[in-house]
Structures are given as structure tokens and as C-alpha cells.
Amino acid sequence: xxxxxxxxxxxxxxxxxxxxxxxxxxxxxxxxxxxxxxxxxxxxxxxxxxxxxxxxxxxxxxxxxxxxxxxxxxxxxxxxxxxxxxxxxxxxxxxxxxxxxxxxxxxxxxxxxxxxxxxxxxxxxxxxxxxxxxxxxxxxxxxxxxxxxxxxxxxxxxxxxxxxxxxxxxxxxxxxxxxxxxxxxxxxxxxxxxxxxxxxxxxxxxxxxxxxxxxxxxxxxxxxxxxxxxxxxxxxxxxxxxxxxxxxxxxxxxxxxxxxxxxxxxxxxxxxxxxxxxxxxxxxxxxxxxxxxxxxxxxxxxxxxxxxxxxxxxxxxxxxxxxxxxxxxxxxxxxxxxxxxxxxxxxxxxxxxxxxxxxxxxxxxxxxxxxxxxxxxxxxxxxxxxxxxxxxxxxxxxxxx
Numbered sequence: 418x419x420x421x422x423x424x425x426x427x428x429x430x431x432x433x434x435x436x437x438x439x440x441x442x443x444x445x446x447x448x449x450x451x452x453x454x455x456x457x458x459x460x461x462x463x464x465x466x467x468x469x470x471x472x473x474x475x476x477x478x479x480x481x482x483x484x485x486x487x488x489x490x491x492x493x494x495x496x497x498x499x500x501x502x503x504x505x506x507x508x509x510x511x512x513x514x515x516x517x518x519x520x521x522x523x524x525x526x527x528x529x530x531x532x533x534x535x536x537x538x539x540x541x542x543x544x545x546x547x548x549x550x551x552x553x554x555x556x557x558x559x560x561x562x563x564x565x566x567x568x569x570x571x572x573x574x575x576x577x578x579x580x581x582x583x584x585x586x587x588x589x590x591x592x593x594x595x596x597x598x599x600x601x602x603x604x605x606x607x608x609x610x611x612x613x614x615x616x617x618x619x620x621x622x623x624x625x626x627x628x629x630x631x632x633x634x635x636x637x638x639x640x641x642x643x644x645x646x647x648x649x650x651x652x653x654x655x656x657x658x659x660x661x662x663x664x665x666x667x668x669x670x671x672x673x674x675x676x677x678x679x680x681x682x683x684x685x686x687x688x689x690x691x692x693x694x695x696x697x698x699x700x701x702x703x704x705x706x707x708x709x710x711x712x713x714x715x716x717x718x719x720x721x722x723x724x725x726x727x728x729x730x731x732x733x734x735x736x737x738x739x740x741x742x743x744x745x746x747x748x749x750x751x752x753x754x755x756x757x758x759x760x761x762x763x764x765x766x767x768x769x770x771x772x773x774x775x776x777x778x779x780x781x782x783x784x785x786x787x788x789x790x791x792x793x794x795x796x797x798x799x800x801x802x803x804x805x806x807x808x809x810x811x812x813x814x815x816x817x818x
Contacts, residue, residue: 448726449691449762451787456758456770457673458485460493462784464776468554469522472645472677473499474774475753476529479675479801480619482757486671489617495539497546497554498610500524501594502532507647508567508586516571520564522556523645526675526753526801530621531648537610538617540603548595559593625807625817626652628799629660631740636814641799643750652799653815657736661794664756664769667806674756675801676771676793679748684792689725690780692771692788694795696730728762734794742795750798760787769793 460481465474473496484492503524511520546554566589570582591597600609608616626641633639638651655663667674685692723729732738742748758770768787777784804817812818 448724449689449728449787451760451762451768453770454759454761454767455668457668457671458482459673459755459757459772460485460491462772462777463496463774464553465496465774466553466555466776468500468556469560470496470500470524470554470556471774472524472526472753473497473503473529475677475755475772476526476675476801478755478772478774479526479673480529480533482673482755483619483803484617486673487618492617493541495541495544495546497594498536498539498544498597499529499532500546501590501597502536503528504563504590504594505587506532508563508583510647511567512571512582516568519644519647520567521645522560523750525641525646525648525650526626526677526799527621527624527650528648530619530624530801531650533614533619534621537612537614538619539597539601539610539613543601543603544595544597546594548591549593559590562589623803623805624801625804625815626650626799626801627655627660627663628652628797629655629657629736629739630743631736632744643798645750653817655811655815657734657739657794659811660797661790663802663807663811664793664800665759666808666811667802668756668759668769670806672803672806676754676756676769677750677752677798677800678754678788678793679742679751679796679798681749681751682796683723684729686723686725687773687775687780687786690782690786691725692786692792692796693723693729694732694734694789694791695723696732728764728766731766731789731791732795734791739795748796748798756788756800757785762787766790 460478463474463478465471477494477496477499481492481494484490507520511518549555549559563586566586570578570586597610600607601613602608603613628641630639633654635654635656638653640646640649640651664674680687680692682692682694684694739748754774755772756769757772760768760770762768767790769790771786771788773784773786775784780786804812807815807817
């Protein structure tokens with residue numbers, strides 16, 4: 418899941434800036450009036466900043482909520498500990514695949530649980546991953562260097578691969594993110610990453626991923642065909658209505674959800690804290706010349722975007738629409754987030770309360786937003802839950818024990 422920083426900024430700008438010309442900030446806040454139906458515990462909102470590691474931030478946020486649900490208390494776990502190990506594991510597979518594999522900052526929720534299972538975990542205070550002179554994550558240079566390094570190894574200019582390439586690669590990663598200490602002290606007790614994970618009681622085998630697609634049989638597993646699934650992890654496939662029922666059942670029974678979705682649509686407005694699927698489509702300016710945009714009046718520009726000053730009538734989403742969006746690349750593996758509750762607007766429409774990782778500033782809900790049921794139906798790629806969040810009937814259908 419790639420952090421679409423540019424898209425997010427453009428959507429925030431287009432979805433909110435021009436609306437502000439005609440609607441005050443206070444009026445916008447009154448446009449959508451949400452009533453919380455169910456809100457589960459979550460740790461404070463973090464900021465992934467300029468790193469495409471939303472999958473780690475959302476996956477860790479999800480597991481932090483799991484620890485709260487389990488009565489373990491509040492923890493601030495290290496996203497970059499997970500990122501470091503995925504950079505190493507991804508390099509091995511990229512090398513074995515002769516470079517025919519997506520290599521970048523993106524990842525999936527099972528990357529988080531699998532890395533914890535294999536390498537353990539550390540608290541944020543013991544491993545920040547900030548070893549390159551900034552106080553926030555900035556991975557553009559690191560990502561470019563690592564890919565160039567691997568491509569040079571794969572080109573095999575020596576006519577034989579040296580046995581030290583991985584050691585050198587690891588040193589580059591550790592130069593930027595920091596070397597992982599063998600032991601660390603947390604609240605007066607000494608741990609290794611493995612013993613710390615064991616103390617938390619997180620078991621990767623307890624977590625499953627679910628999606629809804631028609632190009633594979635329902636109630637079976639398949640490897641999800643998205644670029645950032647470099648580990649080739651599989652998901653359980655269910656009909657769309659079952660997908661929503663699983664999400665609702667989980668939340669109603671105290672389980673939060675790690676949610677992967679596409680947030681590149683015009684109906685997503687980070688500035689306004691709302692994600693919807695408007696019934697009326699606006700003009701697509703993707704192929705328009707910049708000059709045409711520049712010559713338009715601000716009033717005409719505003720008409721091309723949704724003002725979010727009142728609840729918008731939404732499309733009725735079908736299974737076929739979901740599949741069409743995935744097949745024609747309109748629904749892409751875009752962003753990882755964390756669903757923590759359910760709400761309703763003033764018209765009784767259902768929304769999901771979503772914790773994001775773009776800081777607690779920049780929108781009306783301090784780092785959260787409200788995604789309509791229609792949006793979740795249409796734009797969900799997949800999600801991760803604890804298997805006990807599934808009903809007995811669904812466990813039976815999916816052969817999960």
C-alpha cells in the first residue's frame with residue numbers, strides 16, 4: 418500500500434480549498450453531523466509524514482488496539498522496526514526474482530504480523546528508525562538508493578554475484594534507520610525484540626485478511642494480485658455483503674479492523690474528513706491541459722468538486738461495480754488505515770470511523786475521518802481482523818478454526 422502523498426494533498430486542496438470560498442469552516446463542520454454509534458479504543462494518531470509506510474502505521478495501530486482489547490495496556494510500538502525488516506526480506510525476494518518484483522516503500526498488513534512472528538517487535542522509544550537527521554520519517558532518498566543498489570547487484574557487472582552484497586545492503590539500511598539493538602530496557606525490564614513480542618502475546622496465526630472479488634471463488638483463499646503484496650500473502654474471498662457483515666460484526670463485538678482501500682477518488686476529502694461515493698459524477702480533468710484549468714474562474718473550478726457542505730446522495734454499490742473498479746485500475750492498492758468504530762450522519766446513513774496516519778492536523782476530526790458504507794463497499798482492497806471477530810457461521814464457511 419503506497420502512501421499517495423501527492424494525491425492526498427491535491428484532494429485536500431481541491432476538495433476543500435475552493436469550497437471555502439463559498440462556505441465557512443464552521444458551516445462545513447455543520448454540513449455533516451455525525452453521531453457515534455460505536456467507538457473502540459485506539460492509541461493516539463501518528464504521522465507517517467514523507468514515507469510510504471501507511472501499511473506499517475495502520476497495521477501497528479491495529480495491533481495497539483488489539484493490545485488494549487486484550488487488557489495489555491497502551492503501547493507505542495515501532496513502525497520502523499517492521500519497515501527495516503521488510504526492507505531486508507523484500508531485497509532477498511527482489512534478488513531471487515531478478516528484479517521482476519515491485520520494490521518500494523509499500524507493503525501489506527501481513528508484513529507486520531509476519532515480521533513480528535519472525536523477528537519480534539520493539540517499543541518506539543527503543544527504535545525510532547530516525548538515524549538520518551530528521552525528526553519525522555522521510556524515505557525518498559533511502560528508497561531510491563536501496564533500489565539502485567539492488568539493480569546494480571542484479572545487473573551482475575562482475576559476471577558473478579559477490580557473497581557480500583546483502584551485508585552491504587543491510588549496512589545501508591542500518592545507516593539510515595539505525596541498527597537494531599540485541600537488547601533494550603523498557604519500563605525497567607530488559608528485553609530482546611523476541612521476548613518483548615512474546616510478552617505482548619501477539620500471535621500472527623490469529624489474524625486473517627479478507628476481501629471480495631468475483632475473479633476467484635467465494636469462501637476460498639487466493640493470493641491478492643496487487644503490486645505491494647510482494648510477500649504473496651493470501652486473503653479469504655467473500656461476497657460484498659458478507660464483507661460488510663464481517664466488518665460490522667467485528668466492531669460490534671469489540672474488534673477493530675486494519676483497512677486497505679483506495680483514497681484517490683473525488684469523493685474522498687481529507688480536509689473535510691469525509692469519504693463518500695456521490696451519485697452524481699463530476700467531470701474528470703485528468704487529460705485536460707493545464708491552460709484550461711488556469712483559465713477557469715474559481716467558481717467554475719469549484720463546480721468540478723464536491724463541497725461537502727451537506728450529506729451527498731450516494732450510488733448504490735454492487736458486487737459488479739466493485740470488480741469493475743478493481744479490473745480497470747480505478748480501485749488500487751492505495752492506502753492502509755484503521756477502522757475503529759461506526760457512526761451515523763443526520764440522515765441516519767452509516768459511516769465507519771477511520772483512524773489515519775497523516776497526523777492529527779489538517780482536517781476537521783483530528784486525524785480521523787468518516788467513510789460511508791458505500792465507500793467501504795466500493796473501495797476496499799482488503800482488511801485484517803482477529804479471527805475470533807468472525808461469527809461461528811463465517812468461520813465454518815471459511816474453514817477457520
